Amino acid sequence: MAAVSGSSHSQPVRTGAAHTSIERIEELGIVGAGGGGFPAAVKFQTQVSVVIANAAECEPLLHKDKELLLHASEPFLRGMRMAMELVGAREGVVGIKEKYHEIIEALEHAVPAGIRVVALPDCYPAGDEFLLVHMVTGRVIPPGGLPKDVDAVVSNVETLINMAVDRPVTHKYLTVAGAVQTPVTLRVPVGIKIGEAIEAAGGATVSDFGVLLGGVMMAKPAASLDDPVTKTTGGIVVLPATHSLIQRHNAPWLHVARIGRSACDQCRFCTEFCPRYLLGHPIEPHRAMQSLGFATGSDAAVATLYCCECNLCTMFACPEDLDPKTVCVQNKPMARERGLTFKGDPKSIEPHPMAEFRRVPMRRLIARLGLGEFRNEGPLVDHVFAPRKVKILLKQHAGAPAVAVVKTGDRVRAGDLLAAPPAGKLGARVHASIDGVATVTDDAVLIDS
Ligand code: SF4
Ligand code: SF4
Numbered sequence: 001m002a003a004v005s006g007s008s009h010s011q012p013v014r015t016g017a018a019h020t021s022i023e024r025i026e027e028l029g030i031v032g033a034g035g036g037g038f039p040a041a042v043k044f045q046t047q048v049s050v051v052i053a054n055a056a057e058c059e060p061l062l063h064k065d066k067e068l069l070l071h072a073s074e075p076f077l078r079g080m081r082m083a084m085e086l087v088g089a090r091e092g093v094v095g096i097k098e099k100y101h102e103i104i105e106a107l108e109h110a111v112p113a114g115i116r117v118v119a120l121p122d123c124y125p126a127g128d129e130f131l132l133v134h135m136v137t138g139r140v141i142p143p144g145g146l147p148k149d150v151d152a153v154v155s156n157v158e159t160l161i162n163m164a165v166d167r168p169v170t171h172k173y174l175t176v177a178g179a180v181q182t183p184v185t186l187r188v189p190v191g192i193k194i195g196e197a198i199e200a201a202g203g204a205t206v207s208d209f210g211v212l213l214g215g216v217m218m219a220k221p222a223a224s225l226d227d228p229v230t231k232t233t234g235g236i237v238v239l240p241a242t243h244s245l246i247q248r249h250n251a252p253w254l255h256v257a258r259i260g261r262s263a264c265d266q267c268r269f270c271t272e273f274c275p276r277y278l279l280g281h282p283i284e285p286h287r288a289m290q291s292l293g294f295a296t297g298s299d300a301a302v303a304t305l306y307c308c309e310c311n312l313c314t315m316f317a318c319p320e321d322l323d324p325k326t327v328c329v330q331n332k333p334m335a336r337e338r339g340l341t342f343k344g345d346p347k348s349i350e351p352h353p354m355a356e357f358r359r360v361p362m363r364r365l366i367a368r369l370g371l372g373e374f375r376n377e378g379p380l381v382d383h384v385f386a387p388r389k390v391k392i393l394l395k396q397h398a399g400a401p402a403v404a405v406v407k408t409g410d411r412v413r414a415g416d417l418l419a420a421p422p423a424g425k426l427g428a429r430v431h432a433s434i435d436g437v438a439t440v441t442d443d444a445v446l447i448d449s
Contacts, residue, residue: 020082030163051083053095058370062177068158072161078157079164082164094107095118122151123362130285134156144341168429171433173380177237178239186380191392193228198211211225212245232397260323266290282344283304316368388448391445399428411436
């Protein structure tokens with residue numbers, strides 16, 4: 001088991017650029033580090049009046065963004081100014097949970113003119129960019145739209161730091177939480193095994209466990225402890241194999257559909273708590289549940305396209321422990337095929353009058369999810385990783401997989417370019433995180449030191 005330094009991380013990064021460009025962001029392979037992986041060079045090719053830094057971090061037990069604001073505020077604010085310059089924004093806003101009083105106070109002293117800090121309620125899913133934009137600006141992004149449709153760009157804290165640091169993205173900040181000896185936030189080389197990150201948190205506290213990647217609400221269950229860390233892995237949550245969250249995230253679709261068909265009593269709780277429905281969007285998960293009782297193509301399924309997959313309906317709202325979120329996800333392709341898109345006037349969208357009062361406090365969510373026994377902390381610690389091997393996936397971002405520009409047997413150094421997006425396709429470059437010899441496979445470049 002690797003040792004974890006107990007000392008808090010000192011201000012880690014002060015070097016970097018004062019200005020950047022779209023070409024430079026593309027060159028560095030910067031993508032949305034909050035989980036979406038959208039190529040930053042594409043996102044910032046727009047002109048808007050406000051840049052919003054998303055520090056809402058609403059997945060239970062994760063602390064990465066808050067820790068970065070605590071320990072790396074200087075490069076963060078520099079990245080913020082770079083982003084504002086790129087998109088011509090007059091205003092920058094840092095959206096952070098109100099419970100982080102000390103960080104808010106420190107930021108308020110540090111922010112330059114034109115940037116302000118907005119304290120957000122400690123609720124889920126405050127980090128959903130549609131909700132965040134509404135809380136910060138009062139504007140509602142239209143269904144299927146983007147923040148730029150309401151004159152804004154939203155960026156994750158770590159993405160902005162990556163811009164300021166001005167080096168190829170070879171490392172990732174992430175929180176290791178749940179059933180581990182020492183919940184921590186770490187800076188790890190991209191491509192190490194998630195098992196290595198868990199060991200750096202002191203290892204699992206139970207012998208039989210499952211791992212959720214990215215958080216517990218919008219999680220992707222890890223197939224194996226050998227799965228590699230990518231540029232979008234913001235959290236690794238270890239839970240006992242018997243924990244209901246592990247069971248639910250692994251439930252097969254046929255089971256979800258069979259139980260849902262017989263047990264849904266159309267109480268509407270899923271819809272009444274749905275944050276996108278409350279924002280005024282045409283999404284009603286209880287209607288998606290009706291579609292289970294009809295043939296494919298039922299009109300009841302249409303109200304699913306604008307589901308953001310936050311999982312609140314399934315994990316919190318439904319009293320019958322059904323899975324309306326998965327039903328929505330399953331129905332989306334059919335809704336798309338039938339062209340069932342929003343055709344109304346975006347200006348007519350009005351948030352629900354009860355929206356503010358139906359926000360789900362994080363404390364209640366943690367209790368409902370059965371996570372109360374785990375330490376809700378993740379201090380950023382220094383931990384030196386010296387992996388002998390890494391697996392750098394060719395697809396760690398939205399868009400097409402990158403195409404290798406190195407060959408098997410090539411010797412590479414940390415920071416070298418390994419792969420680039422195919423010509424004319426959305427994608428991002430990937431770089432080596434360690435020195436070594438490359439082996440190119442269908443989906444990755446392996447590096448062996
Ligand atoms: S909350 Fe559950 S039981 Fe109620 S309508 Fe939704 S899926 Fe059905
Ligand atoms: S997962 Fe459920 S609560 Fe979340 S947006 Fe989709 S339907 Fe609404």
